[in-house]
Amino acid sequence: MSAVLGKVNRTLLGIIGLASVAAGVMLLTAYRPLGGRYAPLLTARTRHRYGDPDGWWWWAVVAALGLCVLLALWWLLAQLRRPRLAALEVDTGDGGFALLRGRALESAVAAEAEALDGVARCRVALRGRRDAPALRIALELEPYAVPADALAALRGPVLAHARDSAGLPGLPVEARLKVSSHHAQRVT
Incomplete structure (x- = not known):
């Protein structure tokens, strides 16, 4: 939209x-x-x-x-100006390069982050230049989630998979955490 x-x-x-x-x-x-x-x-x-x-x-x-x-x-x-990075060049190892679409990397990181315990929703945007990409991640946490645990899980395997799939030695990330609102339970 x-x-x-x-x-x-x-x-x-x-x-x-x-x-x-x-x-x-x-x-x-x-x-x-x-x-x-x-x-x-x-x-x-x-x-x-x-x-x-x-x-x-x-x-x-x-x-x-x-x-x-x-x-x-x-x-x-x-x-x-384009706000998002459209694609990254990934070294295939045989002297050639493959093109990794930015939306594909964003959706893969978002799907993996949403599978983490305590994460309700995740939005990811790939920004920067082709030679210096960066991720902007917005996590919406469940009310019971511990933000430090969610951030540690995101920093661990999720971002490691993103770096490995893009063939990048480092991938700067800006993460914004938000706790989703919950309604009080009715006691009768």
Whole structure:
């Protein structure tokens, strides 16, 4: 579901950006609403009303608008960036490489972690670069689970299997633990 929302977000952002650029170009080149086609956007009277035209005030306005444009471009590039690592290259031992999909590694780690005692749910995301991958794991623990035991079990065989299957000497992991809520039992 989040992949669909991400595509919609990027599409709408692109449409709004193109419409804004088109409106700005049209306003600056073709249409001057008050003084005609060749009139300046701000008259001398308007410029003098807001301060000295050669002073610092107009430079501050231009700098603030430039900062807004830079922030908007940064946000656009952040929308286009892929948050997850799509695949890893695994050395097959015969001089070749195999491609391990990131989603496959994520689902394998999540399935193995959910099989641990005391883990109700697990979400895994493979992040980073191909040469420096990292896992982000969110564990939801049962109310009776001991967080230290769940973390030790995760750190042991689960992450060892992930490192071995990906052919990595080390795999940094960020684990976030959350205890699931439970309802009080009714005593009659």
